[in-house]
Amino acid sequence: MSLLQVSGLGISFGGVKAVEDVSFAVAPGEIVSVIGPNGAGKTTLFNMISGIYLPGRGSVSLDGTDVTGVPPHRLAEMGLSRTFQNLQIFQEMTVLDNVLAGYHLSERGSVWADLLSLPGMRRRAARARAGAHQLLKRVRLDDKADQIAGNLSYGALKRLEIARALALEPRILLLDEPAAGCNAVETEEIDHLIAELSASGIAILLVEHDMKLVMRISNHIVVLDHGEKIAEGEPSTVSRDPAVIAAYLGTQEEEQADADG
Amino acid sequence: MDALLQFLFSGLTVGAVYALVALGFTIIYNASDVVNFAQGEFVMLGGMITVFAFDAGVPLPLAAVVAILVTAAIGVALNKLAIEPARGAPVVSLIIITIGASILIRGATQLVFDKQLHRFPAFSGDDPIRVLGATILPQSLWVIGGALAVFVGLWVFFTRTLTGKAVLATANNRIAAQLVGINTGWIMTLSFGLSAAIGAFAGVLVTPITLVSYDVGVALALKGFAAAMLGGMGNPKGALVGGLLLGCLEAMTAGYVSSQYKEAVAFIVILAVLFVMPRGLFGAKTTERV
CATH class of the missing domain: 3.40.50.300 (P-loop containing nucleotide triphosphate hydrolases)
Structure with a gap:
């Protein structure tokens, strides 16, 4: 099939x-x-x-x-997830935040729960963060996690885009x-x-x-x-x-x- | 010294309104790169709808809520009926659409309501409060407090909530945002609704001081635009600081130079910003990748 x-x-x-x-x-x-x-x-x-x-x-x-x-x-x-030949990266965000954005769907919850910073939301955010770090390690960008994405080399951005796509599982x-x-x-x-x-x-x-x-x-x-x-x-x-x-x-x-x- | 303080108070009051208009510009600009020149109309609608609901016997707080909700709905309609169908058109065309929308809203308001100046009572009375020899109206405190509250609320929304972050992600890169599962169409709708609601809120706060009629929106949009440019288009902190600064500059000009020149200040500011620092006070430095 x-x-x-x-x-x-x-x-x-x-x-x-x-x-x-x-x-x-x-x-x-x-x-x-x-x-x-x-x-x-x-x-x-x-x-x-x-x-x-x-x-x-x-x-x-x-x-x-x-x-x-x-x-x-x-x-x-x-x-279904993809990467682009000419890169679609959140240039102004950090490398880590780019991958975290990939967890958007799995982090979904109500705005109010976010605002009140409920424990469930915090646990989810921590999970996403841990997952993002692991993905960055996988594409060998873990040492650049806190850099602004726009400052990375082209090859590194290619791998960052893959990491972000993988975050969507x-x-x-x-x-x-x-x-x-x-x-x-x-x-x-x-x-x-x-x-x-x-x-x-x-x-x-x-x-x-x-x-x-x-x-x-x-x-x-x-x-x-x-x-x-x-x-x-x-x-x-x-x-x-x-x-x-x-x-x-x-x-x-x-x-x-x-x-x- | 008393005079300076007095000018400062009135500057901060007017500036807080400019800041609210500029924040409205910021939200829509961030989500879509469009400068929404109907933003001033949202302020006017907030004031007008409150006036007529209040005159019809609705209690003032409820009338204000109704005005904000109706204006938010009009903002959403503007996006759905005028901006969304033109998606893919150059940004300049979209901006011109918003100018058209502002003329339409002004005309419709004239027909639905009237052409008179209106006001409703201030929230906490009209007795001025004396501070160090100067006076400030209680309503001014409402306006300044309202602007600060909206700013803090937006800050929390954008930094602490997933939806807020989704708006920022959409602003940063629309395609990348879609790729990670963000419904960018919905983000646009949300931005227009939120922006219109903030505009209407400003209108509710300021009407007891400056009065409202169908045509007050144009000047507010221009001043708010100048404030957003001064602070750096797209930056909420810039919108707040730019608005307060512009209000104070206006008040000082009116006080120390001549009130004749008050209106010119906003335009001088736009020119000066464009000549000297096109990105504004807090604007991001752009570096082109080659």
Whole structure:
């Protein structure tokens, strides 16, 4: 039974079909990567799945429930969380507060209980705080907890965004180029983190340009070109697919050799 | 010295009203980047509705509560009917929509009520209290106390409650707020309602001193805007300090220079702030990431 099911999804901007008739499924604990040349529609696809754009055609369902066009804050409640290629961080808050914001839903209670600072509220806040510290440790940002997020490096912000997404305890996590702008060490850390997450049962949908990373960790790959799905399958099959090589890997033979090896 | 104290008292009274208007600006600006020029209209509505409810025989405290609730509902309606449908439009367009809304509210008030000046009795009588040779009206204490109470209330709301923090998160990054499960549409509605209620509260407090008619909102919106700019747009502390400071500057100008120039002070302040420190007294320093 698939957790996320995308069927015939499409959207047009003016006369341009940015994404057309894309279908695939993601099972719990599975790592599915969406690859394709720049402008293939990967981020647009993500934006439709995560409720930022209203799809023009097709449907998205989460655990059997139709969630096409459901706004992001409702999807967050239903267990779908994401990160952004160009970062959506609370720049003026501390690193810790950014992760704490991820506990928004689990901290929900009445305004009056907050104002009176009832013991239940305080316990909940303490739990969230402890959880946030643990998540920061997990992405190796625990030493930066009290810094203002805007002062962190790009790679660190990428990991902070993942930590915040994890605070929602998602069932499926969409990662848009988590390794972009990271050095080799950071990329490897993200690699391990993603593997760990999927081992814990979280489904991962990944957009990534680092082919080595994609080929190594994905269970399944979906290839987009000009907004359409041109191939999908296991990494080894996809990397040998002539249509994929022509569209994408053809210009990077060394990378492909690496991926095969 | 007596004169200075007297000017200070009247400055603080007027300044407290400007501070309340500026706080209203701050809340909506934070949630949406929109400067709501109908904010002055909320103050006027607070005064007008109280006057007419009171004249109809409703006890004053109840009339005030009704006025605040009705104005809050109008604030919510403004968001739902005018701002929300235009979501995605540039901020400047949204600001112009609020100017349109303010003209509409003024016109409607003229039709529903009338064009006369009105007042209702002060809460604790009209006998001035003598302090060190100067006098202050009991109602002035209500106004100043009300502004401080609203400021403290907002401070607690924004720092201690999850909902308040959700407003701040929405202000900081709307998409990130949605990602963590904050319903930003509801936060907008809440901000407009809260802001309108605070405006109406100011109107209730100040009407016994300055009187109210359908057209008092424009000047208040401009003064409140100047106060918010002076303090740093978007900062509640700035709104409070900016409002009190502007009120005192006005009172001093009226007292020591000429009351003819009183009205000019707000505009000189706006110009000076824009020239010298565009972020205001408490405004955040912005650094662009490259």
